[in-house]
Amino acid sequence: MIETSQIIPLFVAIPLGGAFLTSLTSKKLNWLADILGIGATIVLFILSLVSVRLVYLHSILIYEVGAWKPPIGIVMVMDGLTSFMLVTVNLVAFLIACYSINYMEKFTSKWSFYTLFLLMLAGMNGVIVTGDLFNLFVFLEIAAIASYALVAFGTEKHELEAAFKYAIMGSIGSLFILLGIAFLYAYTSTLNMADMANVLKEKGISNTVIMISVLFLMGFGFKSALVPFHAWLPDAHPSAPAPISAMLSGVLIKSLGIYALCRIVFNVIGITTPISNILMFLGALSMVVGVFLAIGQWDFKRLLAYHSISQIGYVVLGIGIGTPLGILGGLFHLFNHSVFKSLLFLNSGAVEYSTGTRDLKEMGGLASKMPVTGSTSFIASMSIAGIPPFNGFWSKLIIIIAAVQASHYWYAFWAVLASILTLASFTKVMKYAFLGKLGEKWNQIKEVPGFMQLSMLLLALICLVGGLLVLPSVSEIFLRKASDALLQGVDYASTILSGI
Amino acid sequence: MIPYLLCLILFCEGLYCVLRKRNLIKIIIGVMIMDYAVNLFFVLIAYKMNGRAPILSPDTTIMNMVDPLPHALVLTSIVIGLATTALFIAIAIRIYQKYGTYDITKIKELKG
Amino acid sequence: MSKERDKGMSLIVKTITRLTVGLIFLYGAYIVAHGHLSPGGGFAGGVIISLSFVHLMLAYGKEEAFKKLSQAGASLFENLGAIIFLTIALIGFIGGYFFLNLISKGTPFRLYSSGIIPLCNIAICLKVGAGLFAIFIALVLLKFDVEKKK
C-alpha cells in the first residue's frame, strides 16, 4: 500500500514547488507564470480524480511523513471526505487559474498573484490531507496569510481596509484555534487526531472538552463566517480580484472552516447533542440573516458575498442535523455551492472586466452583448435559488427532507423561506443586470476573452449535470464515502490506527 | 494553577485591546499580546517540576526533562506571529498613505 | 527614513557598527551550525543574520547596505532557501518517504552528525535571513507620506 499512498504528499509538494518556481523564474516573464499556474492546478485536479478511485479501492490510505509512526510523527490521511474535498478544491482552483490568465492582465505583478494563489492552494490541500492537529493549524495559517495578501492585491483604499479587517479577525480566529490546541495537548498529551480521539474517548465528557469545543467553534466560526463572526466576509470577498473572490467564497471558507470544524467535532471530539444543536442553530441563523442582508444590496459582488453567508448556513444546518441524509445533503450542498458561487463571482468579474462597474443599477441588457456571461450567470442564479433541474435544487431538497425527517420542522421552514428569498434576490440580479434594455453607454462593450469564457462554461456545465451526483450508483463512490467518513465518528481512530 | 490563570489574563488583555481600541497600531499590539499569551501557555504546559532543558550532553544521563514537543510547536507559532505582524504592519502603513491616519473611526469607507 | 538619514548616522555609531556587525554575523552563523547540538538553530540564526544587515542599514544608510545585499539578492536567496528545503524533503522519496532522514546519522554530539538536520538548518537560515531582510527593505522603501489627492 506504500506505493499508492505516495500520491498524498504530492498534493502539498506540487503547489509549493510551483509557487517557489514561479517566484524564482517569472518576475519578468508573465507567460511562464501562467504556464506554471495552469500546469500545477491541472496536475492536481487529475491527481484528485485519481484519489477518488484509490479511496474506492482501498477505502483509507495513510502516509507517514519521514517514516515515523504516529503519534511520534505526522501522518497524512486520505479517506472519503478527504478525496471529496480535494476534488472540490482542485476543480475550482483549476478553472479559476484558467480564468485568471486573461483577468489578471489588468493587474501589475502577475507573478506574485500566481505565487500567492498556489500557496493558498497548498495551504488548503495541506489542511485537507493532514491527520495531525498542529499541522492542520500550520497549513491553515499558510492559506489564511496568502488570502489576506490577495484581498489587498489591488492596493486601493477600500481593498486595504477590507484586508486589514479580514486579517485581524482571521488571526483572532487562528489564536482561538491555537489556544484550543494547547488545551487539548495539555489534556491528552498527543497531537495525532486519531490518538487524541482514543484518549478523549477514555476520559469521557468533562468541562475541558466543552471548553475546547467552544474554542474551536469560535475559531472555525471566524474562518467560515458563521453569523456572529461574519463581519469580515462582506468586506473582504468583494474587495479581492474576482478570481480570488471566487476562490475565497467557493472553497477557502469551506476547507478552512467547515471541513476542519467537521473533522475535529465529528472525528476527534465526537458529536454530542448540544454541539449538534448549536451547529443547527448557527446554520439556520446564518441562512436567514445572510439572505436578509443580501436583499438590500446593489453592489453585485457584495450581494454575492452575503449569499455566501446564507449558503454556508445551509451546509452547516445539513451537517448539524447529524443524520446520514442530513450530512449527505450538507456535503452535496458544499460541493454545489463551491461550483455555482465561483461561477457567479466569475460572472461578476466578467461584467466588471467589460463594463468596469459593479453597481446593478448602472447595468441592464448586458445579455445581448455578453451572451456567454449572461447565460452562464442565468444557470448559476437558478442553481443557487434552487430551481429544479440544476444542482442546487437537489442538495437543498435533501437538506429540507432531512430536517423534516429528524422532526426539526422549524429549521425546514427557515430553509424554505431562505430559498424563496434567494430566488427573489437573484431575480433582481437577472432583471437589472442582464435583461431589460441595453444602456446607452454599453454599446461598445465586448464579450470577455476566451479563457474566461471557457472556465465559465465548464462551471455552468457542472451546475447542469451536478444533480446526477445523487444517483445511487454515482453517490456510492463519491458522496456516500465522504458522509461515511463523518458518520463513523470517533471510530475514525481505530480505522486509522489499524490501517498502519 | 496560578501561572495558567495569569497567562489567560494576559490573553484576555490582548483580546480587550483588539475589541476596544480604535487605532491600527494598538490593534496590532493587541494581536501580538494574544500571541504571546498563547505561546506562554504552550510552554507552561510543558514545564516539569525540577526538570532540565531538553538538550542531551555526553557526560550526564539525567532523564528528568521538560516536555520538548510544545517547545517545537512554540517555535513554529512564534514564526507565524512574526509573519502575520509583518503583513499587518505593511497593510497599516499603506492605509496610512491613503488616509493619513491610523484612527479606524476616520477610515471607514466600507459600509455594512 | 528621511533625507538626512540616507547618509547614515554619526561617526561614532559607524565605527562601533564596523566593529560589531561582523561579530553579529559570525554569531548567527555559529548558532546555525550548532543548531542540532545546542539551543538555537536555523531560525534563530537566520534572524540574527538578518538583524546584522538591518544594523548595517540603520547605521550606514540604504546605499551602503544595498552594496552588501540588494533587494533582488535578498529575494533570490530566500527563494533558494525555500527550494533547497523542499528539495531536501523531496529527496526523502528516494528512500520511500517524504522527509526521510536518509543521510548517515554520524557520531552523536559531533558537528557532523544527525543526517539532514544541519542541512535543513542552513536552508532555513538562508530563507529566514533573506526573507526578513526583504520585508525590512520593503517597509523602508515605502514612502511614509500621505499620497496627494487629485
Place this chain on the structure above:
Amino acid sequence: MVELNVLIIFMIIGALIAIEVKHLLSSVIAVGAVGLGLSLAFLDLKAPDVAIVQLVVEILSVIYLIRATLKRDLPYTTEKGLFLQSLVGLIFIAIFLIFAVQCLYELPAFGHPIMRVAKTYLEDGLAKTGAANIVAAIILDFRGYDTLGEATILFTAVVGVLAIVREIGRKKEMTHPNSSQEGKEKGEVNE
C-alpha cells in the same frame, strides 16, 4: 515558582501600559518590554531554544513596529464614546475567564505534564536522529513537515508584503465609480 509569577505579572503590567498609553511609540516600547519578559519566562521554564528565538524575533518585530510609528505628526490616540462596546467586551471576557478557570482544574497540575508522546522523543531521540538537541530533532526530523509549513508561511508573508507595497495595483485607467481614483496616475511600478 515565585519568579515565574513575578515575570508574568510584569508582563501583564507591561501589556496594560502598552494598551493604555496614549503615545504610540511608548506603546511599542512597552510591547518590547513584554516580549523581553516573555523571553525571560521561557528561560525560567527551561526552554532555551524558544527563549533565543523569542528574543531575536522581539527585536525584529519592534523594529518593524517602530518603522510604522516613527513619524512626528502622528496624533495621540483618542478613545471616546465607546462605553457600550467596552462593556460588551468586558462581559464577554469575564464569561470566557470563568469558563476557562473551571476547566483549568481538570488539566494536569502545573509542573506535572502527562508526556505520553514526549517520553519517546526523550528516550529514543538521540539514537534515532543523532541530534543532541531534542527540540531540533523534533522540529527538523520528527515533525519536519511542520517546519516546511513554517518556512512557507514566512515565504508567503514576504511575497504578500511585496505584493501589498506595490504603488499601483491595476494597470490601466478604468471607469470605476465605486473605488477611488487614487494611485492610478502614479509614476513607476514599485516591484
